[in-house]
Amino acid sequence: MTVGQQFEQKWQENSGKIIRIRQIAELPGFLEGIVRSYGHHGNMPIVMAGLPKTWSDAISQGSAQAAYLWAEGGDKERFRQYCEGSTLGVTGCAWAAADAGSVSLYSDSEQSLLPSLLPPIHAVILKESQIAETFQSGLQAMYQHAKETHFWPSLIKVIAGPSMTADIEGQLILGVHGPQDVYAVIVEE
Amino acid sequence: MPERQRIAKEDETVVARVQLFVTCLADMVRPQAAIAAVRAMERRGVNVEFPSNQTCCGQFSYNAGYQHEAAILARHFLEVFETGETGHDETEIVSLSGSCAAMVIHSYPQLLFDDAMEQGEPLSVAEDWKRRAQAVGTRIREWGTWMGKTFGSAQEKGHHLPVAYHLGCHMRRLLPPSGELTNMLKAQGILAREPDDADQCCGFGGTYSFTEPAISTALADDKLKNIDKLVHDQGAVCLTSADLGCLLHLAGRQRRQGSPFPACHISELVDLADQNRLTPEHIESLGDEGRK
Amino acid sequence: MGQLPFDPRPWPIRRNQALQDQTMRHTIGFVTRRFALAKRDVYRKNPAIEASRQAAVGQKRQAIRDMPRLLEQFRAQVEEHGAQTYMAAGAHDAIAIALRIARQAQAKLVIKSKSMVTEEIELNQAFESAGIVVRETDLGEYIIQLAREKPSHILAPAAHRNRHQIDELFHHDASQQGIQPPVSDEIAELTHYARFRLRQEFLRADMGVTGGNFLVAETGTLVLITNEGNADMVTSLPRVLVSIVGVEKIVRDWSSLVQIIQQPAMSGIGRHLSSYTTMVHGPRQSASAEGPDEWHVILLDNGRKALLGTEFEDVLSCIRCGACLNVCPVFREVGGHAYGSVYPGPIGIVETPLLTDLQVLPEIPSTLCTLCHACLEACPMDIELPHHIVALRRLKAKRRLNARRLDWTMRTWARFWQTPQGYRRSVQIARLAQRVSRQPRILHSAPGLFGGWFETRDMPAVAAETFHEWWPKHHHTGASEK
Structure with a gap:
């Protein structure tokens, strides 16, 4: 099993959903489908962060909804309001781990955690080359990088599935505070 | 020379020599279990020695936090099993309770060391007690596991009588795996079935059973519910265990509720099987023997 | 000596109430068995975990021995990142520090993610008396906050309540708030109500309070683990963040963190990771969209350091995974409230009297354990729980705390x-x-x-x-x- 397949399997075990696309042009269509399947008919914006410009442009241009991207120097209050009013948050990630089925996001000038937190759906877009074999090796690499660059992001968030709880009668429910649906969109290289 | 040793020698069938630790509970309230164990061993050519000064391992006091009281009994235990006929060699001690064996192995060394220090003995004395406890600890075995290991499980009987088997917590978690015991039972035609939730405590817990009867009993009821299921689903004919404490607790609860169900030590089943009397009727009458 | 809150009712009353509560016993029995099974499964299917676990035990033990030095290192690191740190000797000190921060920040609404330490110091009560609204945001904690109860399980605080009882609590809350009550008592609807209700407060809150799962001395990192994502709300949204963490949460370096970080999820719920693992290094960097302007870290002793160098030192390695609760036969029968302490289960009957030098709930090591050793088998940190329980019973006998009749x-x-x-x-x-x-x-x-x-x-x-x-x-x- 490739690292990508292993990630896929574990991510799904964690109640996450998987989409594989060959080229970025396919992305807006998939995202539209996701938003529609959630049953939102109003004009809810898509919020984005931590994406390469070509990707975010593709989403902005290809979607019927308005799309807002977090970018360096952005107004954080306004971006937070967009996130609060959004159905779908789309982000990149710093790295993923196959054995845990997890993705890791750093809060910095390019990446915001809010699109992964406030909207009911979060889609994280990653390339297979970003997937570490194990969560432990990914953490080690992250540490090496931080040491070399002398920089630790103030917030790091590892996501391994949708927001969930079993606090009432032990029954598993998705989407307590964070997203109830998390999609990993793997861009094949 | 004691007569029984002479007899055994004439037979030339002595396969092992053991010291029997009968435990206080078996001695006083279920002597049939100990008698059955002796018969089963002697039938197989085991030379059984019973150091008759033995009393109790002291686990009741130890678990309740009475270290000095437990140490008094532990020291007595060591003296008894070090000075039997064979106490100074490597003779194995077979215990009719897994829990008591675990007590000797795991708790004695530190208990005796700590108590000696607390009583103001010199360090060398405390260390000596610890060493003696460790030496005895290497010799003690739970009876059924020892039987399984010594006699294997080769001669399988054709038929299998299902019984509900309760593996006590200390045997399960503090002694070496006891698969040989259940294999030995199987070879005797006894199919030991563990109830659902088998690894949950039955609630006996030594002193706990009378200091906290409500919780102890709630746990017994959980266990008995799962044992009942074995009776109904798999036709288990009795409850058995290598630990009499658990057995008395569970059987005592059933009797109080007006639904007594045969319960006996594994040794009693092996003894019956040896005599080709392993039937539900004979098992049911086990409790009546030895108390006329 | 630490200060711990406790249920002042005598043991037999607590016990009998628990044994009579069939709803609670059923739910607790179900939840604990499921967690315990999931834990066993994840270990069986992933044999490589065992090596990490063993390494984590060794490193954690060493970190506990080096605690004073590592805490200083941690403080220096996070302060360099722009945070402020405080040492609180006892519960009252921690409360005083937290209140001072809240007043300076003019906080009116405080949102909290799940934290046992804030239960231990009774932060909610103190804040409320000071006129500050505190909102628990973990679903289970929110439910028991509405019910004015204590948690009954470290991981599932409201495990003793069923959906009908929770529906009633939510209806009452909705009428007070003047908002729509849950549509039905379906669990999904109840959860949806809580999401809607708490979201408003997440967005309005001035201050957030978290506990902490690990503190990394080398890098100055606080690690928080949740499944609901509420800790992410708390660390991302309010302008002031206060993290109150027990001193024993310290690990030495990043590689120690790597070995131990998956243990709470693996041992507690049988997953490789919980849904959210959040690492905080400092307040918001100017270009970030989220994170607090101020971050205050309060390190709480409350009786912990007194265990250093004693036979009970390994208790400080506890990672609060809940594995010992999930396998404990007595816990499965009576649930958490019977213990009378914020820390229930095998670890609770050891820790509660130990932190308070046997002043609080000295009866519980005797009344709530059959010495079955299931907890020792389950504990990923190899804490000698049964041994400590016997040792505490010994201390009690020595100090003549038992009934004369037993002596x-x-x-x-x-x-x-x-x-x-x-x-x-x-x-x-x-x-x-x-x-x-x-x-x-x-x-x-x-x-x-x-x-x-x-x-x-x-x-x-x-x-x-x-x-x-x-x-x-x-x-x-x-x-x-x-």
Whole structure:
């Protein structure tokens, strides 16, 4: 099993959903489908962060909804309001781990955690080359990088599935505070 | 020379020599279990020695936090099993309770060391007690596991009588795996079935059973519910265990509720099987023997 | 010595109330067994975990021994990242510090993610008395906050309540808030209500409070683990963040963190990771969209450091995974409230009296453990729980905290049984008692401490012929009697 397949399997075990696309042009269509399947008919914006410009442009241009991207120097209050009013948050990630089925996001000038937190759906877009074999090796690499660059992001968030709880009668429910649906969109290289 | 040793020698069938630790509970309230164990061993050519000064391992006091009281009994235990006929060699001690064996192995060394220090003995004395406890600890075995290991499980009987088997917590978690015991039972035609939730405590817990009867009993009821299921689903004919404490607790609860169900030590089943009397009727009458 | 809150009702009342609560017992039994099974599965399917676990145990033990130095290193690191740190010796100190921060920040609404330490110091009550609204945001914690109860399980605080009871609580809350109540008592609808209700407060809150799962000394990192994502709300949204963490949460370096970070999820719920693992290094960097402007870290001692260098030191390695609760037969019967402490289960009956030098709930090591050793088997940190429970019972006996009757019984018992003559005499006395009480074969009652047995169970009488008496007849030489 490739690292990508292993990630896929574990991510799904964690109640996450998987989409594989060959080229970025396919992305807006998939995202539209996701938003529609959630049953939102109003004009809810898509919020984005931590994406390469070509990707975010593709989403902005290809979607019927308005799309807002977090970018360096952005107004954080306004971006937070967009996130609060959004159905779908789309982000990149710093790295993923196959054995845990997890993705890791750093809060910095390019990446915001809010699109992964406030909207009911979060889609994280990653390339297979970003997937570490194990969560432990990914953490080690992250540490090496931080040491070399002398920089630790103030917030790091590892996501391994949708927001969930079993606090009432032990029954598993998705989407307590964070997203109830998390999609990993793997861009094949 | 004691007569029984002479007899055994004439037979030339002595396969092992053991010291029997009968435990206080078996001695006083279920002597049939100990008698059955002796018969089963002697039938197989085991030379059984019973150091008759033995009393109790002291686990009741130890678990309740009475270290000095437990140490008094532990020291007595060591003296008894070090000075039997064979106490100074490597003779194995077979215990009719897994829990008591675990007590000797795991708790004695530190208990005796700590108590000696607390009583103001010199360090060398405390260390000596610890060493003696460790030496005895290497010799003690739970009876059924020892039987399984010594006699294997080769001669399988054709038929299998299902019984509900309760593996006590200390045997399960503090002694070496006891698969040989259940294999030995199987070879005797006894199919030991563990109830659902088998690894949950039955609630006996030594002193706990009378200091906290409500919780102890709630746990017994959980266990008995799962044992009942074995009776109904798999036709288990009795409850058995290598630990009499658990057995008395569970059987005592059933009797109080007006639904007594045969319960006996594994040794009693092996003894019956040896005599080709392993039937539900004979098992049911086990409790009546030895108390006329 | 630490200060811990406790339920002042006597033990028998707490116990009986628990045993009578069938709803609670059913839910707790279900939840604990499922967690325990999931834990066993994840270890079985991933044998490589075991090496990490063992490494984590060794490193955590060492970190505890080096605690004072590592705490200083942690403080220096996070302060360099722009945070402020505080050492709180006891519960009152931690409260005073947190209140001072809240007042300076003019906080009116505080949102909290799940934290056992804030239960330990009773932060909510203190803030509310100071006129500051505190909102628990973990679903289970929110439910018990509405019910004004304590958690019944470390991981599932509201495990003792069923959906109907929770629906009632939410309806009451909705009418007070003037908002739509849950559509039905379906669990999904109840959860949806909580999401909607708490979201408004997440967005309005001035201050957030978290606990912490790990503190990394080398890098100055606080790690928070949740499944709901509420800790992410708390660390991302309010302008002031206060993290209150027990000093024992320290690990030495990043590689120690790597070994231990998956243990809470693996051992607690049987997953490789919980849904959210959040690492905080400092307040918001200017270009970030989220994170607090101020971050305050309060390190709480409250009786922990007093355990350093004692036989109980390994207790400080606890990672609050809940594995010992999930396998404990007694916990499964009575749930968390019977313990009377914020820390229930095997770890609770050890930690509660230890942190308070046996001043708080000294009865619980005796009343809530059968010494079955399941907790030791389950504990990923190899904490010697049964050993400590016996040791605490020993301390109690030594300090004369037990009933006189128990002292007397144990002393007399040992006095009789230390010699074979005494043992024989005890058999004769028992037989005499059985004759006098006309119970020849089956006992239905007995005097003194043993009476407890007969409240619910029978027992065979002492045999007409004990094994000791049988043996010489069987082996008629009686040779072994020396």
